[in-house]
Amino acid sequence: LGAVQKTVNISTGKLATRICCSQQTASRHLKEIEELGLIRRTITLDGTEVSITDRGFEELVKIYLNLKTTIEGPPSEIVIEGSVFSGFNDGAYYMSRNGYQSQIEESLSFSPYPGTLNIKLNRKNIKAAKELEMLPSILIKGFKKGKRHFGDAKCYPATINDDTEGAVIFIERTHYDDSALQVIAPIYLRSRLDLRDGDKVTIRVSTSRFIPT
Amino acid sequence: LGAVQKTVNISTGKLATRICCSQQTASRHLKEIEELGLIRRTITLDGTEVSITDRGFEELVKIYLNLKTTIEGPPSEIVIEGSVFSGFNDGAYYMSRNGYQSQIEESLSFSPYPGTLNIKLNRKNIKAAKELEMLPSILIKGFKKGKRHFGDAKCYPATINDDTEGAVIFIERTHYDDSALQVIAPIYLRSRLDLRDGDKVTIRVSTSRFIPT
DNA sequence: ATTACTAGTAGTCGAGTAT
DNA sequence: TATACTCGACTACTAGTAA
Numbered sequence: 001l002g003a004v005q006k007t008v009n010i011s012t013g014k015l016a017t018r019i020c021c022s023q024q025t026a027s028r029h030l031k032e033i034e035e036l037g038l039i040r041r042t043i044t045l046d047g048t049e050v051s052i053t054d055r056g057f058e059e060l061v062k063i064y065l066n067l068k069t070t071i072e073g074p075p076s077e078i079v080i081e082g083s084v085f086s087g088f089n090d091g092a093y094y095m096s097r098n099g100y101q102s103q104i105e106e107s108l109s110f111s112p113y114p115g116t117l118n119i120k121l122n123r124k125n126i127k128a129a130k131e132l133e134m135l136p137s138i139l140i141k142g143f144k145k146g147k148r149h150f151g152d153a154k155c156y157p158a159t160i161n162d163d164t165e166g167a168v169i170f171i172e173r174t175h176y177d178d179s180a181l182q183v184i185a186p187i188y189l190r191s192r193l194d195l196r197d198g199d200k201v202t203i204r205v206s207t208s209r210f211i212p213t
Numbered sequence: 214l215g216a217v218q219k220t221v222n223i224s225t226g227k228l229a230t231r232i233c234c235s236q237q238t239a240s241r242h243l244k245e246i247e248e249l250g251l252i253r254r255t256i257t258l259d260g261t262e263v264s265i266t267d268r269g270f271e272e273l274v275k276i277y278l279n280l281k282t283t284i285e286g287p288p289s290e291i292v293i294e295g296s297v298f299s300g301f302n303d304g305a306y307y308m309s310r311n312g313y314q315s316q317i318e319e320s321l322s323f324s325p326y327p328g329t330l331n332i333k334l335n336r337k338n339i340k341a342a343k344e345l346e347m348l349p350s351i352l353i354k355g356f357k358k359g360k361r362h363f364g365d366a367k368c369y370p371a372t373i374n375d376d377t378e379g380a381v382i383f384i385e386r387t388h389y390d391d392s393a394l395q396v397i398a399p400i401y402l403r404s405r406l407d408l409r410d411g412d413k414v415t416i417r418v419s420t421s422r423f424i425p426t
Numbered sequence: 427a428t429t430a431c432t433a434g435t436a437g438t439c440g441a442g443t444a445t
Numbered sequence: 446t447a448t449a450c451t452c453g454a455c456t457a458c459t460a461g462t463a464a
Contacts (some may be wrong), residue, residue, distance in 0.1 A: 004283050012429065022459050027430055042427065057284075064280040070217050071270075071340075072275050127284075225448065235440045240449055256448060 003039070003050050003055065011047040024194055054100060058130070058178065065131045074135060080168075080203045082119035082142055082181060084195045091116030093170055099143035101151060107138045108155060108167055108185035116169065117183040117190065126178050130186045132156055133170060135207055142172065155171075159204045161183065163194050216252070216263050216355070217270065224260040225267040231240055264404075271391060278344045287348060293416045295332035295394060297408045302330030304395055307384055308399050311362060312356035320351045321368060321380055323399035329382065330373075330403065330407045332414055339391050346383060346419055355385065372417045373398065381416060 001008050016026035030048065034041045038056030043047040052060075069075075092115035094100060104112050121129055137154035144150070149170025160167050166185030183203060189195060214221050229239035247254045251269030255262040265273075279372060282288075305328035307313060317325045334342055350367035356426065357363070364385025371381050379398030396416060 011427085020441080026458085028457090046427065048429080049460060061284060064277070064284050067273060067277040067280065071274060104438070179337060224446090237440055237449070238438080241439090244449080259446065260447070 004052050006048070007040075007051040009044070009047045009049055009110075019038070026100060030189045034153060050130040058126075058173050062066075062129055062134075063128055065134050068131075069134060070117070070206065074207055076133070076206070076208055078128055078132045078135075078205045079124050080119070080132065080181065080205070082121040082125055082201060082203075084116050084190070084199045084201055085120045085180075085197055087116075087180070087182075089115075091118065091130055094150070097143075097149070097150060097183060098143065100153065103140045104167075104184070107140065108157060110165070113186060113188050117185070117195070119181040119183060119203070121179050124152070127170075129181055130178070132168065132205055138167075140169075149196070153202075155184075156205050157209060158183065159187060159206075161202055162204065164189060164192055168205065217265050217273070218260050220264040221252075222257070222262055224261045227260075228319060234301070254414075271339075274340055274343055275347075276327045278340070278347050280376075282347060287346070287420055289419070289421055291341055291348075291418045291420060293332070293334065293338050293345065293394065293418070295334040295338055295414055295416075296331045296410075297403070297412045297414055298331050298392070298393075298410055300331040300395075302328075304331065306365070308397060310358070310363060311364065312358065313353060316353045317368070317380075320353065321370060323378070325397045326399060326401050328401070330398070330408070330414070332394040333414070334392050334394055342381075342394055343391070345381065345418055350383075351380075353382075368397075370422060371419050372398065373402060374415055374418075375417065377402060377405055381418065 012027040012030065013023045015022045015030070019026060019029075021029075022162065025173060028154050030039070030041055030050065033056070036135060037053055038059060039050075039055055073078055095112050095116060096114040104110070110132045133154070135156070139158055140153040140155060142149065142151040142153070154170045155169045158166055160166050160183060162188065164185050166189070169182050169184050171182065181203070183189065183201075185192075195200075195201065214223060217226070219335065225238045225240040225243065228424075229236045232239060234242075235290075242264065243254060245270070246252050250266060251272060252270075253262075253264045253266055306359050308325050308329060309327040314325060317323070321347070339412055346367070348369070350369055353366040355362065355364045355366070366382055366384045368383075369381045370381055373396060376398065377398055379396055379402070382395050383398050384395065394416070396402065406414075
């Protein structure tokens with residue numbers, strides 16, 4: 001009803017008719033998905049003001065992209081654009097772990113520079129990133145080092161700024177923020193591509209490389 | 214799991230794990246959606262052969278296109294291609310009814326030629342047609358003439374072969390077949406565009422015309 | 427008008443098991 | 446191994462109604 005773009009007013013009774021259930025059930029559903037953090041809800045005198053949250057929107061996008069690949073077929077290339085930023089430098093810590101390094105060498109045929117390039121994404125590119133994440137990936141298994149647990153990682157070979165071959169990497173533990181992306185490469189990307197914070201970067205992933213046709 | 218393109222073998226137990234339910238529930242669900250005509254199912258010694266039916270695929274497309282317009286926003290133009298064919302000529306019967314004619318004149322600002330051009334669609338263009346049908350339309354109300362009931366119709370102003378202005382029309386009663394589309398225009402399209410059965414036709418609908426932005 | 431609680435019931439699920 | 450039936454347990458629904 002447009003609650004994706006703007007706040008929408010609807011009574012639980014009207015909603016009930018639309019989704020073919022009782023007023024009580026419609027009311028309960030709204031309450032429940034609010035508790036799940038998927039919508040915002042304000043009760044007024046003549047109905048309920050409803051709008052979607054970022055979490056809710058992302059859930060919709062997930063379902064949408066899933067259907068998209070099954071119906072339209074997987075895209076042949078995914079292009080993600082974003083701007084360079086400095087993270088907490090935890091990427092460097094992770095990439096210097098031997099447990100990851102050796103597996104990356106084997107799967108991606110390059111020895112990763114000990115650090116990651118952090119890319120900040122806008123809404124459109126978050127969607128593109130999620131589309132990428134949905135595709136079958138090269139799995140880097142997690143491992144234990146003492147008490148510390150290092151989670152699984154997913155890799156997608158990619159070309160950065162149409163120049164350097166590297167990979168997009170989603171590390172389980174650090175991948176809490178959907179608006180950021182991490183890129184690894186055999187060399188130090190910031191010097192190779194002369195990148196400073198805020199610079200635009202284009203990441204190109206050819207999906208045909210790892211999708212069976 | 215690929216059951217959209219090909220037949221897929223999966224055991225109800227494996228399926229259960231994937232969708233987080235018991236083997237019994239997975240089995241029951243498969244049975245039920247088969248009974249709804251959404252999938253085909255053959256039980257073998259080591260699992261179940263599953264493939265989607267056209268009806269099932271169309272249901273997926275419906276959900277997909279709904280999500281698409283809410284997430285990507287409505288498309289600015291929809292292009293549908295198909296080939297001319299001869300129907301049962303019931304379009305002529307419908308379009309000659311005064312109850313429709315007068316409303317069309319008012320809403321579309323032209324007096325419809327008493328007949329419709331039938332367009333046969335392939336899978337890809339069926340999807341485009343459904344995408345069109347999902348958008349807000351110009352409503353032509355149904356009416357009663359004696360005992361006969363004439364259903365509602367939905368219109369979308371369109372350009373045919375980049376030449377003639379007309380409209381795509383979905384008449385409630387006759388619109389049982391998703392692979393066909395009916396076009397109306399102020400003139401006899403077959404002679405104006407020199408069309409014979411089997412000829413290709415391009416229908417262009419500018420959605421911005423009737424979507425509030 | 428609304429939303430939403432309580433209570434009773436209809437519907438769904440899964441363990442056990444037959445095939 | 447499979448699929449799928451029966452039946453008790455549980456979940457989710459709606460009617461009535463309060464706020």
